[in-house]
Amino acid sequence: MSKEISAANVEKFAQDFDQSPKSNAIANTVAQNGILASSRNIASDVAMTPNFSVEIQTGAVANQKQSGRCWMFAALNTMRHPLQDQFNLKGFELSQNYTNFWDKFEKSNFFYENVIATANLPLGDRKVDFLLATPQQDGGQWDMLCALIEKYGLVPKSIMPETYNSSRSMELNSTLNTKLRKDAIELRQQVAAGKSEDEINATKTQMLNEVYRLLVFTLGKPPVKFDWEYTDDDKQYHIEKDLTPQSFFKKFVGWNLEDYLSLINSPTEDKPYNHLYTVDLLGNVVGGRQVRHLNLKIEDFKALAIKQLQAGETVWFGSDVGKSSDRKEGIMDTNVYQREDLLDIDLSMSKAERLDHGESLMTHAMVLTGVDLVNGKPTKWKVENSWGEKAGNFKGYFIMSDAWFDEYVYQVVINRKYLTPEQQQVEDAEHDNPTVLKPWDPMGALAL
Incomplete structure (x- = not known):
């Protein structure tokens, strides 16, 4: 049976508020500055310094501007990184x-x-x-x-x-x-x-x-066909004639795209680990490549990202960028805001609970270009964003804590050769028959 809020309830709530000596001071700062600015944790800036034991130099960041093409920018960035070095x-x-x-x-x-x-x-x-x-x-x-x-x-x-x-x-x-x-x-x-x-x-x-x-x-x-003229960083002129989009990709990028697999970390009960998933109604090219995700435990998930970075190859990833993220400073850290301490409320949820109850989902794709390993364990990650050089304090690059990775990174794309034989076997066995998730599953949200 539903029950209305009574006057006695309201009076008790007001009394509880007045009994805390900090209430008025907190109310003043939050009302004037907002929740996030009032709870901003300076210690996060100290911890998120731009120093990494494994780092791939990738140059200036791109800018998707007022569009939602992060997934496209991030993917093309991973492909242009080796091309930049190869062709100067x-x-x-x-x-x-x-x-x-x-x-x-x-x-x-x-x-x-x-x-x-x-x-x-x-x-x-x-x-x-x-x-x-x-x-x-x-x-x-x-x-x-x-x-x-x-x-x-x-x-x-x-x-x-x-x-x-x-x-x-x-x-x-x-x-x-x-x-x-x-x-x-x-x-x-x-x-x-x-x-x-x-x-x-x-x-x-x-x-x-x-x-x-x-x-x-x-x-x-x-x-359909084009000539490509360019001058490299040594001021040398080049021209490539009679290219098609397909021949350009083959000659200048040359990836076997079948080698690159999507891995997810979704610790929800409906997605047992070490199985392959797809999402109903998710796609673009009719008759083209199907969206597939191999779900792994976070430890395995991160280990593969590190392995690919150590091999000198950047990593496309999908995350919930708006959570515990300071866009102005370029920091993503679970401790960047201390809302619970400020407001004296419990906001804690597990990663699975956030996914199951609509609190989190994939909203943005970026590129991992570095990781700081201390005693073999990651402490923070370097992230190439696609919001231009003015975003954050690191010329468009962001710093992500390892704790933030655990909680808000949901997907990475890894070359098949870095997977364990057991992981490769799962992908092979279920490739043509992945478990189909509902169209509104959070693992498909990046496409919305």
Whole structure:
């Protein structure tokens, strides 16, 4: 039975507040400065110094600006790092707008296909509502970028630079999502009317033609063949002629993307460790690479990230960047704010409890470029962000405590060769039949 708050309750609460001699002083500082500034812990600045026993020099950070393409920037950063050294191009970037174009184009088709597949479900069904809530968006996953590269290749940023709409994506996303929802109405109506598969596909093809036109208007036309001119850091001029996006990727990046696997640390009961998972309705390229996550214990998870860094290779990772994070200072540390001490309340939850109860989920992807090991154990990590050089006090790089890694890092991408034979065996055995998670699972949230 529900029970209202009584006047006696309120009076007792007021008395409890007045009995603490610190209450007024705390109320004054919090009211004037806010919770975070009032609870800021200076000791965190001392602990998070930018010194690392294992460090990969990666140059200036990129800037995703007012867009949600962190996953794309982070992934392309890991690919450009070795390329910069190999070709003596410290300021080089791969085109994030090129992959952005094809991502939005493929996501539109992915949406249409899922609308058709769920057309017999009623409006109000949770899966239908999930699709219509966000037909497409800037977010994504490592495997989704791999699917794009495998189909479309890559180009240098100079060949397809940023536009107003790639850097400030709100107008494009709003317009494209309005179109996709409008198209969903027609596709559902055609299915309900019993139209043939060929008729529905013809309608969808025309819709995709309009999407392509919208994307060219806003993002530019993707190149099919191009010449790449560049001057290296020694002032030497180079030109590469008659490249295609696929030949550029093969010649200048040359990764076997199948070697790179997504690992997660999700200590929830619905995801036993040492098993492979995917997320329903998560993807972009129809018929392309499936999103897969191998769930590992945090100790194994971190050990693989360290192993890859020690081998000189940076690590893509997904996290909940807004938690215990000081963006102005560039520090991510569980002790950066002391809210519980300030407010005299208990806010503690386990990592699993935060995931299960909506308190945390993956919100941002970045790159690990260093780790500080003391007696073989990590104490802090160097992080390459994609918010430009003005974010934080370290020219766009962030410092992350190992405790923060434990609590708020959920995903890393690791080369298969660093996995143990047992971990490789799990990935091989379950590769074609991963456990399917619900579309709204927090392990898919980075794509929303």
